[in-house]
Amino acid sequence: MTGARRRVTQQDIARMTGVSQATVSLVLNGRSDADVKLSAETREKVLRAIAETGYVADPIARRLAARHNRIIGVFTYEPVFPSANSDFYHPFLVGIEQQAEVLGCDLLLMTSTPVVDGRRRLFQGDNRLRLADGSILLGRTIDRADLARLLAEEIPFVSIGRRDDAGGPVPYVGADYAAATAEIVRRAVALGHDRLAYLGLGAGPESWADRGRGFREAVASAGVYGGHFAPPAEGEPVRDTAAVLDAALAAGVTAVVAEEHADGVALFELARSRGVALSVATLGEPTRAALPTAVEFTSLRIPRQAMGAQAVEVLTALIEGTPGDRQRLLPCEVVSGETLSERGN
Amino acid sequence: MTGARRRVTQQDIARMTGVSQATVSLVLNGRSDADVKLSAETREKVLRAIAETGYVADPIARRLAARHNRIIGVFTYEPVFPSANSDFYHPFLVGIEQQAEVLGCDLLLMTSTPVVDGRRRLFQGDNRLRLADGSILLGRTIDRADLARLLAEEIPFVSIGRRDDAGGPVPYVGADYAAATAEIVRRAVALGHDRLAYLGLGAGPESWADRGRGFREAVASAGVYGGHFAPPAEGEPVRDTAAVLDAALAAGVTAVVAEEHADGVALFELARSRGVALSVATLGEPTRAALPTAVEFTSLRIPRQAMGAQAVEVLTALIEGTPGDRQRLLPCEVVSGETLSERGN
DNA sequence: TCAAGGGGCTAATACGAATTAGTTCAGGAA
């Protein structure tokens, strides 16, 4: 009714109840302990006025003064929601939201930076990252320089996905691709395969490098042959599946471990259509995009939801200075599908 | 390098260059126009110092002074991400994010309220709604009392989905279900149907009431018969599809308009399996859940993404006091599927 | 020689909450 009314402040509450702004602040923060004493009467008077007016502390002012506001920032280099990435981000966000709810934090999606060339800029003029107590960074790859700067400026953050040091250890919650890949190799070996190959880059971004390393180490320790077929370029899907298949067969390879799910699916389908026995395991999560196959692929189940939730945990530990691991690798479950079978089948 | 260094402030820059903090602020905001004059020399001195130190304005302080934070709250009664609702909310969020990005706003997901009985409480002790400059409310139904309170407290908000007045007009961006339903009825009539029926509640929450009204009015104005089959209870799917079909046939109905997509699908499939000719149109969006059918249903395409985007527009207009509609109904496209056909087919 | 009129800058204050160093007052001890 009283159009364009200013927001209610502690000062207003103070005037209403005849106390000082400081008292209101003390009541709000439940500071009756130790050195600060407040009468129950005053406390209730203030509390009543707060309830009446529906007062809420301005998070901005609060953050300026107290250095925290129970807001967790979520930064994604790509838009969070738009369709292409939604399947990718969604499970992480489920976990993040869940844990944020448990902790009573709100989530600030940093959408204010326009997407340029398909990526958002983490640092730009007005760095909104500081709006939140700390942030979670989400993205297939994260700019190394950005990480270094975050560390240097001591902005609390946690990366989802393992990251190499960037002028210091990067807090992260990642998936243990190396271990999972090694496990797949062991299974293949146990099924009689002794000539394996890795299809993918196996290098570059940490998540690929980890898989590649897992493969190489497992192959070495099992004492079997481990070949390598690289895609045309980083991030590119394998174009010439036929060439890969031919090369693999020529090298006597009987089991292929594919970095990208789609590549593995394509290879397996081609082999099957040719009537060739080739085992294929995939180091990615079966996605809807690659669903036309009815076959259940041997692949990985990445604990995305748990990763999201734990990222929030690590972040709060970081903010509050609680001890604990700042780097966590969660195990990936190996989905035992039908595509990794006994040698010769 | 110099661990735990305080962040650089305008004050620091000022000291370095021998000017005042105010001058630094003026330079930063490019305020050389109009009433404020700065010499090119001073400007450059300051700019140089800024470049050297890598100074960036603290967004928090900036907002505090500016009295608004360019944060848009997004409140959902149910968790945003968890799977069951994700298909429902997702398209809206795509639109919201998109528009927020255009406007340079961040999105605050209100996740701090624990979900009780599957719903979040909009109003509770510390009302985080005021964290944002304004908020968007999302949900199939929204508590009437909540709306009234929001209006009374003059908290800027926009509802996604039309809402009846709640002690005043509620700002909303909704889908024009009434018009779309009427259009479907007209198409049915044009195809020779003169005995139609509505399957659903056609009352209660605005979105259903609008559909029901659209049906009744269109049927009346076309001068044809319009029956009504209600589900067992509000929100319940129709249990006894067979009973509905029998009743419809007994009443000589040749075309049914179903409020819920799933109900329509079930009815159509049953009729087809019995070899009975029955046209069915659906007043919902074809969802993945009801996909087992290969038939393309005559149904509605709800402009969810546009609704999200426009909600942001309305909200900012509201916040900034710009003139413009506070209530918008966007047209729904009628998907001409195969299930609404000429009478007798 | 003085007022008027800028240009160029600064002091002061606001923004809203948190925090610290007091201050006031009542009651008890000396």
Place this chain on the structure above:
DNA sequence: TTCCTGAACTAATTCGTATTAGCCCCTTGA
């Protein structure tokens, strides 16, 4: 009566930036 102590508050300051009123000095015109 004075001193002390603790309870219950408050005044003042801080956080970093934006903004406004106004100051000082140098021209210019009369």
